[in-house]
Structure formats: C-alpha cells, structure tokens
Amino acid sequence: MLTTRRQALKTITAAALASTALGRFSASAQPATETPTTTARSTVPIGPFTLPTLPYAYDALEPHIDAETMHLHHDKHHAGYVTKLNEAVAKDKPFELSLGSKPDVDVQLRALAAVPDSIRLAVRNQGGGHSNHSLFWQTLSKKGGKPVGELATGLDKAFGGLEAFKAEAAKAGAGVFGSGWVWLTLDAAKKLAIETSPNQDTPISEGKVALFGIDVWEHAYYLKYHNLRADYITALWNVVNWDFLSDRYAKALKG
Numbered sequence: 687m688l689t690t691r692r693q694a695l696k697t698i699t700a701a702a703l704a705s706t707a708l709g710r711f712s713a714s715a716q717p718a719t720e721t722p723t724t725t726a727r728s729t730v731p732i733g734p735f736t737l738p739t740l741p742y743a744y745d746a747l748e749p750h751i752d753a754e755t756m757h758l759h760h761d762k763h764h765a766g767y768v769t770k771l772n773e774a775v776a777k778d779k780p781f782e783l784s785l786g787s788k789p790d791v792d793v794q795l796r797a798l799a800a801v802p803d804s805i806r807l808a809v810r811n812q813g814g815g816h817s818n819h820s821l822f823w824q825t826l827s828k829k830g831g832k833p834v835g836e837l838a839t840g841l842d843k844a845f846g847g848l849e850a851f852k853a854e855a856a857k858a859g860a861g862v863f864g865s866g867w868v869w870l871t872l873d874a875a876k877k878l879a880i881e882t883s884p885n886q887d888t889p890i891s892e893g894k895v896a897l898f899g900i901d902v903w904e905h906a907y908y909l910k911y912h913n914l915r916a917d918y919i920t921a922l923w924n925v926v927n928w929d930f931l932s933d934r935y936a937k938a939l940k941g
C-alpha cells in the first residue's frame with residue numbers, strides 16, 4: 687500500500703514537473719504564436735487572486751524539504767487552490783467585482799459570514815489553502831536561526847522556551863487526524879497558543895492572528911518522509927524563518 691501510494695505521488699510529481707517546464711501559472715506563459723489546443727485553458731478564470739512567487743529557489747530548503755516536494759507543493763497544490771478560488775468567485779459576479787483587482791483573501795476569511803452562501807465553502811477551503819500556503823512559504827528559509835526579541839520572550843512565557851514550544855507543536859502535529867495545520871496563534875488578548883485546524887481552515891476565521899502554520903497535509907512531506915510526519919516536522923525546524931516570525935509577532939503585538 688505504501689509503495690503503491692508513493693509510486694502514485696512520484697508519477698504525479700513527474701507530470702507536475704513536466705507541466706512546469708512548459709509553463710508555470712497561466713495561459714500567458716504560452717508563446718504568443720502558439721495555437722491553443724484546448725478551450726478549457728482559455729475559459730479558466732485567471733484572476734483576481736494570483737499565485738505568489740516562491741521567495742527562494744525550489745531546492746533552497748534541501749535537504750530538509752526536497753525540491754520535488756517544493757515544485758509540486760507550490761506549482762500544483764497552491765496553484766490549484768488559487769485556480770479553484772477564482773473559479774468559485776467567478777460564479778458570483780457582484781461578489782467578484784466587489785473584490786477589486788488585487789483582493790486580499792484574508793479579508794474574506796476573516797468575514798466568511800459575509801461571503802455569499804453559494805460560494806462560502808469554496809472560499810473557506812480554496813481561499814484557506816491560498817492564504818495558508820502564502821504564509822507558509824514566507825515562514826521558511828534556508829537560513830534558519832532562532833526567535834529573537836519579543837517572540838523569544840513570548841515563547842518563553844507561553845511555553846517555557848523554544849524547545850518546549852517545538853515539542854508541543856510536534857505533539858499537536860502528530861495529533862492531527864488526516865489533513866490539516868498546526869498553528870502558533872495570537873488572540874485578541876495577545877495570548878500565544880498552539881492550535882490545530884482540519885483541512886485548510888485558518889485561525890484568522892476565528893478572529894486570531896495566524897503567526898505560523900505547519901502544513902501537515904501529506905502533500906507537504908510524503909515524497910521524502912513517506913508516512914513519517916514526525917520526521918518531517920523535526921526537519922522543518924531547521925528551515926523556519928525565525929527572523930520573519932519575530933518581526934511578524936512584533937507587528938501583531940502592536941496591531
């Protein structure tokens with residue numbers, strides 16, 4: 687079963703890389719002289735939400751997170767959330783128009799009740815996937831490091847230090863059934879907490895700040911770590927962008 691699933695993922699990755707080599711994100715990547723071979727490509731909405739560029743090379747997080755996983759994760763999974771989010775909002779033209787040309791998906795996720803009933807679940811799932819991954823890429827870096835300033839102090843106070851925080855977060859990650867996320871959150875009272883969410887749900891829909899999220903979907907780790915989610919989380923600590931998170935926490939405290 688394990689081998690079969692791994693082979694399937696390898697096949698998907700190979701297809702993804704082949705596709706990526708041809709053109710990454712949209713029909714605009716096609717040569718202008720190329721004759722369209724399908725009508726599907728031209729009918730898929732390409733906006734208003736867009737896929738952010740990965741802020742480093744695909745292999746930047748090696749050996750902890752492999753380049754194949756980063757290719758697939760960013761170019762296919764995250765891109766898929768963006769495409770499906772755009773498809774969803776295109777079904778409600780007044781709502782789509784209300785978003786403007788450069789919408790912030792977090793605004794919609796903070797006020798899901800205001801999203802039309804017919805597309806609310808899609809915005810929650812696909813928009814959540816877009817928001818969560820957009821944050822995830824920024825929170826990783828080959829530089830690694832340690833929390834500084836107020837975040838270092840905050841982790842000490844809330845969890846008893848960085849190592850205790852990591853242990854508690856890893857335990858929470860092991861406890862996520864199926865697909866989901868582990869979060870470091872900040873609530874309205876400026877209290878830090880470790881939480882989990884299923885699927886692509888985000889703490890920002892509960893009025894909290896999502897400071898840091900660990901993606902524990904299998905697509906984040908299965909190629910390299912197979913079913914060993916705990917090994918993936920252990921490796922991930924080597925590439926956490928603590929400078930970014932320290933700055934993010936300091937800004938959130940003031941917000």
Ligand SMILES: [Fe+2]
Pocket residue numbers: 759763819901903905906
């Ligand atoms: Fe993911």
